[in-house]
Amino acid sequence: MSLIAPPHATNADGQPRRVGVELEFAGIGPIQAARLVEMTFGGHVEKHSAHRLQVTGTPWGVFHIELDSKYVHPDEQLLDRARTTDGQPPGFGEHLRASVHSRTREWLGDMVAGLVPTEIVCPPLPWDELARLDELFTALRSHGAEGTDASLLYGFGLHLNPEIPSAEVESVLAYLRAYLILADWLRDEIVVDVTRDMLPHTRPFHSDYTCRVLAADYRPTLQSLIDDYLLANPTRNRELDLLPLFAWVMPDHPNALLRETLVKPRPTYHYRLPNAALSDPEWGVSVEWNRWAEVERLAADPDRLAERSAAYRNHLAQPTLSRWLDSLRHWMRH
Numbered sequence: 001m002s003l004i005a006p007p008h009a010t011n012a013d014g015q016p017r018r019v020g021v022e023l024e025f026a027g028i029g030p031i032q033a034a035r036l037v038e039m040t041f042g043g044h045v046e047k048h049s050a051h052r053l054q055v056t057g058t059p060w061g062v063f064h065i066e067l068d069s070k071y072v073h074p075d076e077q078l079l080d081r082a083r084t085t086d087g088q089p090p091g092f093g094e095h096l097r098a099s100v101h102s103r104t105r106e107w108l109g110d111m112v113a114g115l116v117p118t119e120i121v122c123p124p125l126p127w128d129e130l131a132r133l134d135e136l137f138t139a140l141r142s143h144g145a146e147g148t149d150a151s152l153l154y155g156f157g158l159h160l161n162p163e164i165p166s167a168e169v170e171s172v173l174a175y176l177r178a179y180l181i182l183a184d185w186l187r188d189e190i191v192v193d194v195t196r197d198m199l200p201h202t203r204p205f206h207s208d209y210t211c212r213v214l215a216a217d218y219r220p221t222l223q224s225l226i227d228d229y230l231l232a233n234p235t236r237n238r239e240l241d242l243l244p245l246f247a248w249v250m251p252d253h254p255n256a257l258l259r260e261t262l263v264k265p266r267p268t269y270h271y272r273l274p275n276a277a278l279s280d281p282e283w284g285v286s287v288e289w290n291r292w293a294e295v296e297r298l299a300a301d302p303d304r305l306a307e308r309s310a311a312y313r314n315h316l317a318q319p320t321l322s323r324w325l326d327s328l329r330h331w332m333r334h
Contacts, residue, residue, distance in 0.1 A: 001286040003131055004293035007300035008165035011267075018124035020161035020268060021133055021285055024117040024276055026154060027146035033118050034065045036139045041132075061123030067116050117156050118145075124163065127289070134284035147278030148193045155195045156276040157202070158288055161268035162296075167249050169222040171299075172242075173213070175269060176225075178299035179240045180210045181312045186239075186273060189291055193275045200237040202273050207316050209233065214309040222249065230255050236262065241270040 011017050028036075034045045034053040043057035052066040122133060148156045165171060183204060196202055209232040212218060220228060226246045234257060236243055247258040248265035257263070271292060277283040298305055315326075 001131065001134075001284070001290070003128060003286055004290045006127060006162075006165075006293060006296040008296070009127065010165070011163055012166055016126040016128065017163040017165060019127050019130055019163065019289070020124045020159075020266075021122040021130070022159040022161070023120045023122075023137070023140075024156035024158075025140065025145045025147055025278055026117055026150065026156070027144045028118065028140070030065045030067060030118050032143065033120060033140065033145075034063075036143060037063045037065065037120065037136060040136045040139050058123070060125050060129075063123060064121040066119060117154070124161070127162070130289050131284075131286045134286055137278065137284045138281075141278050141281065145278050148196060148275040149277065149279055152195055155193070155199045155201070157196060157272055158274040158276050158285070159270065159272045160274070160285075160288060160292055161244075161266065161270055162292065164245065164267050164269065167267065169220065169225055172222070172245070172249075173218075173220065173225060174299040174302070174305060175295065176240075176242070177214055177305060177309055178295045179269075179271075180205060180213060181305075181308050182295055182298060183239060183273075185294075186291060190274055190288075192273065196275060200235075202239045203235075203237045204239055206232065211313050211316055214313050216306065216310065223253075226250060226253060226255075230257060236260075239271070239273040241272060244268060244270050 006017065009017060030051050030053050031047075034055055037043070037055040037058070038045050041055070041058040041060075041063075043055045043063070046054045046056055048054065053064075055063040055065070120136075125133070146154065148154050164175075187204075192202065209228075212228070212232075226249075229242055229246065233242075243258060243263045244266045245268060246253065247263050248267050250258075251265065258265075274288045274291075298308065318326075
């Protein structure tokens with residue numbers, strides 16, 4: 001599948017925009033997944049602990065592969081204390097404690113491997129090379145990797161992290177508006193898995209916040225845009241998570257949420273809505289990028305964005321029953 005080019009193909013430095021990709025799945029563990037990355041793209045597997053590995057030396061950088069739970073990995077601070085104490089080798093007690101800790105975490109990882117997903121975090125790729133990742137997805141699929149629809153217990157997803165073309169508030173606001181307008185369409189296209197929809201990770205934005213952001217007279221500064229977002233969305237659990245971007249663009253912001261361990265500052269839009277549809281041989285990164293590209297297109301067209309913003313606000317102003325009937329008519333047509 002050919003990739004749709006974004007209207008803004010380069011970043012603020014004139015370099016091709018890059019996209020980070022994260023994939024969750026079951027069926028195969030981190031060691032086998034790392035070997036498949038190595039077989040597909042070259043590089044070298046490095047084992048950091050029983051359930052955490054890296055593949056270094058690929059054309060784009062380092063792939064990180066692990067079981068997606070902090071409780072199955074050794075505590076690095078504890079291990080550091082066991083390695084040295086005031087410049088001296090650790091005593092027998094510290095060594096034993098670290099050994100038992102590592103073995104316990106390894107055992108726990110072995111026990112939950114069927115429930116906790118394996119996650120591959122890819123290095124950022126230039127947007128026009130994203131289709132290369134579909135080769136890896138094919139290899140995972142052929143070796144038994146299971147995606148979202150393989151079990152009701154699987155709430156697995158694919159996350160895209162497109163690099164921002166600009167950190168100016170006008171650009172960030174345009175992307176946010178475009179996403180809010182297209183969120184329902186994206187959910188309809190993706191057919192978001194029922195388990196993922198029940199979990200908090202992909203919660204939609206509230207209609208009150210959407211109406212405020214889409215208002216024609218909403219012209220925030222970057223500070224007030226961030227403040228408004230945090231007030232209405234004090235959580236990482238949004239289908240488009242802007243916390244990593246806001247933590248990067250304003251590192252001195254006083255809100256503690258932007259300094260949480262799991263919020264990693266980066267100049268990207270953290271889009272976490274898609275399923276990990278590995279059971280579909282036609283599905284891959286290319287499919288989800290091309291869906292996201294509609295957000296890019298709308299954000300880059302000020303006239304159409306203003307028109308769609310007004311129309312969507314009018315839609316949200318309708319009584320709930322009228323909007324529900326509109327949705328039913330849409331489903332019946334399709």
